[in-house]
Amino acid sequence: MKEVGKGCRIVLVSTGGTIESISADGSLSPERGGLTRLLRHYREKAGDLPEIEIVSPYRILSEQLTGEYLDRLIAAVSEAIKTSPDGIVVTHGSDTLAYAGCALGYALGQCDVPVFLVASNRPIGEAGANGIDNFAAALASIAEKRHRGVLIPYRNTGEDKVTLHRATRVLAHRAYDDDLFSAGFCPYGFRQGKTGFIPYPYYREDCDRQGAPTTGYADGKKVLWLHAHPDCMYPTVDDDVDAVMITAYHSGTTATEGAAITKFAASLKEKRIPLWLAGASADVRYRSARDWADLGIAVLPKASPVAMYMKLRAGLDPALSRGGDLLDASEKSVRSR
Numbered sequence: 001m002k003e004v005g006k007g008c009r010i011v012l013v014s015t016g017g018t019i020e021s022i023s024a025d026g027s028l029s030p031e032r033g034g035l036t037r038l039l040r041h042y043r044e045k046a047g048d049l050p051e052i053e054i055v056s057p058y059r060i061l062s063e064q065l066t067g068e069y070l071d072r073l074i075a076a077v078s079e080a081i082k083t084s085p086d087g088i089v090v091t092h093g094s095d096t097l098a099y100a101g102c103a104l105g106y107a108l109g110q111c112d113v114p115v116f117l118v119a120s121n122r123p124i125g126e127a128g129a130n131g132i133d134n135f136a137a138a139l140a141s142i143a144e145k146r147h148r149g150v151l152i153p154y155r156n157t158g159e160d161k162v163t164l165h166r167a168t169r170v171l172a173h174r175a176y177d178d179d180l181f182s183a184g185f186c187p188y189g190f191r192q193g194k195t196g197f198i199p200y201p202y203y204r205e206d207c208d209r210q211g212a213p214t215t216g217y218a219d220g221k222k223v224l225w226l227h228a229h230p231d232c233m234y235p236t237v238d239d240d241v242d243a244v245m246i247t248a249y250h251s252g253t254t255a256t257e258g259a260a261i262t263k264f265a266a267s268l269k270e271k272r273i274p275l276w277l278a279g280a281s282a283d284v285r286y287r288s289a290r291d292w293a294d295l296g297i298a299v300l301p302k303a304s305p306v307a308m309y310m311k312l313r314a315g316l317d318p319a320l321s322r323g324g325d326l327l328d329a330s331e332k333s334v335r336s337r
Contacts, residue, residue, distance in 0.1 A: 008050035017093025019120035062093025067217030087142030101167030102310035105323030121178035161192035168325035205324035214314035234264035252280035256291035
């Protein structure tokens with residue numbers, strides 16, 4: 001493996017987040033000094049840095065992410081790719097890491113210049129912070145010159161390895177939990193110690209080498225996202241909404257009986273607004289699945305619900321694999337074990 005820092009050139013796209021945050025007046029906020037601290041801690045732990053060019057389209061806490069920021073991020077990374085670096089590292093907050101990863105994954109496809117989104121669960125230097133490990137995994141992966149597209153390296157709490165996730169397959173973080181997972185628990189691979197990259201043997205993906213043209217996110221499609229729960233109160237949907245997406249229960253089901261869902265589905269039909277179900281599949285065996293067609297519920301492909309939300313926002317056909325997002329290829333292999 002090529003040594004990091006020896007003739008390697010990267011572009012570091014700084015956007016803020018916990019990984020760049022400094023405590024002031026009892027609260028955390030991203031500052032330029034936080035990025036300096038990240039690089040200093042990396043040198044102290046891992047050694048020489050590669051040649052780095054830093055660009056910063058914005059610096060925010062990632063819970064403030066909007067479509068406008070996403071468009072600026074895509075533009076900054078796209079411009080950086082034109083300079084033909086060995087790789088690109090995007091520092092980002094963990095709250096909306098999955099959303100930014102999907103936006104970049106759909107815009108860039110399996111680009112030849114690898115792009116790594118790096119976050120930290122705690123400010124750099126605090127006990128238990130994983131940011132340096134995640135950053136080091138990104139640089140080591142770039143030095144290998146074997147990866148394409150958009151990836152997220154992330155060490156979960158208590159683990160001695162860094163998992164590499166395809167960005168379009170990442171699930172949103174769970175409440176009160178710092179750990180990150182890929183949909184279907186099928187990551188791209190791992191890095192552990194000095195053994196280099198270890199591919200996950202059951203990972204498969206359909207590769208689109210070119211990014212997909214999108215409507216952008218600042219002026220993207222309007223998608224109402226609901227989550228299945230008992231006694232769901234379905235809202236009145238404005239005529240300018242482009243789609244509604246419901247995330248199913250873990251078994252791939254959602255309520256199909258009762259006046260609330262029936263009236264809601266009928267109103268969407270009348271307005272010609274598609275009603276999508278995420279987290280389900282066409283082979284769900286429960287009786288409620290037989291009602292989907294009558295209600296006008298269309299099942300999205302097996303993928304991270306975040307990915308399907310971002311795909312609908314971007315105006316892309318959800319059935320076409322983009323950025324390696326769909327799970328079917330991996331599932332065939334996993335089921336055969």
